[in-house]
Amino acid sequence: MSNFKFILGLDIGGTKVEVSLIKLYEEKKEELIQFTTDKSHSYSLEIIDTRRIPTERDNGYEDVVKRIAGLVNSVLSSNEITVSDISSLGIGLPGSVDPSTQQMLKGNTNIFVGNDLKQDLLKALDAHFDVEIENDANCFALAESLSGSGQKHRDSTGVEFQEETSVGIILGTGVGGGILISGRLLKGKKGGGAEIGHTQLISKGFDCYCGRKGCVEQYLSGPGFKQFFTSKSPTMAEDPPSTKDIFKMAEENNPAAIKMINEYQDLLVQFLANLNNILDPDYFVLGGGLSNQDLIYKGLEEKLYKQTFLKESRPKVYQNTLGDSAGGVGAALLPFIEKVILK
Ligand SMILES: [Zn+2]
Missing domain, CATH: 3.30.420.40 (ATPase, nucleotide binding domain)
Structure with a gap:
């Protein structure tokens, strides 16, 4: 019985889109990024694959969604897994995201404003997993406090x-x-x-x-x-x-x-x-x-x-401590934090 889940993180910016395929283990594994949320819960992250494409926002929203779905499918097929193996997807967007609708209200990449990226991407991927969308700086803060510098702080305090x-x-x-x-x-x-x-x-x-x-x-x-x-x-x-x-x-x-x-x-x-x-x-x-x-x-x-x-x-x-990985890791951890840690 495997003790890990495959989770996906999408870090979407004005110039590039990066996808991270991550294995999330419900145990400590020495060689991986480890974190604990309390005395009885430890986790490890293994970034299996990361790849990026230019956003090319001038081509419009529908084209961007199609290419993001293509990016996700390519990372899955290269690793011989399918959408049904994925537990959840988290997305970081460069703007303010309404917590109730999960839609971006304001930001530097206007094509996402007023569009239902969650539903459109699920449809393009023919998938049914959990999706959470957040502002990209929130994803950075979540990644670093949960699994980056914050873990070092908790280890010492x-x-x-x-x-x-x-x-x-x-x-x-x-x-x-x-x-x-x-x-x-x-x-x-x-x-x-x-x-x-x-x-x-x-x-x-x-x-x-x-x-x-x-x-x-x-x-x-x-x-x-x-x-x-x-x-x-x-x-x-x-x-x-x-x-x-x-x-x-x-x-x-x-x-x-x-x-x-x-x-x-x-x-x-x-x-x-x-x-x-x-x-x-x-x-x-x-x-x-x-x-x-x-x-x-x-x-x-x-x-x-x-x-x-x-x-x-x-x-x-x-x-x-996570460098450029923080955006994708934080995005991938969004559904986890909502459904597992804060449940
Ligand atoms: Zn200002």
Whole structure:
């Protein structure tokens, strides 16, 4: 009798769609990604196969659904399994997803807005398994808190998953966030919860596409970092170095680059401190391109502690451990968390 299930995760973005075929074991297996939810429940994940295609959203919704179904079928047939072997499918979308209808209401890839992706994909696959759809940053937060950095935290503290509060933050093309409280994603009334990239960091700051000024995303995302840098260094505005180059320059002791990264980190501290004083989370996990730069973590927890109201609670900030797999893993774990852990 096998003690595993096949689950699927789809990480759908504006530029690419990635599918992950995962074996979920109800036991600890040393060589795999392991996690425990409480003292008597341990699991392991084995990512069997991952493959991606370009979204090509300009071709329209129906074409995208057809090609996603083709992608799923190709990963199944290469691994000699069929849709009837799959227990569930989770999908991460780049926008706010209404928890009651599972449809995307707003995001950067408008073709999904107002469409019933769950039903359309089940139909295209001729499948009947459970499907859950969530915002992609929520998928990142779920993956990292359940099976990534959060597991390391629980190993060292003994806290259980359903007792903890955690915040996952993507510092990437934009700034997205996911908040888990007692093992549950904070969704809000219509799925607009944890849109932390659109909270104000700088009064009268840069205009944001959301209509506000000085949003976190305009400073702490990759493009925001560059925008902030060129506003401070007008001489470099014509031909600005890439974000990676600025970090490299700082490592080589370039004073302008060091100053810039310090200012970036100060803003990151302000952002985290605001969240910390609202939530007092067990930990933060950072993902996205900028989270791979070691310099942003230098002295970060100490600076954050100085801004913490409750001095008995020391903030913890982790770098992600799942890397690019987090989106697909988090998506795949959505039905699991709804039907197994929180049942
Ligand atoms: Zn905004």
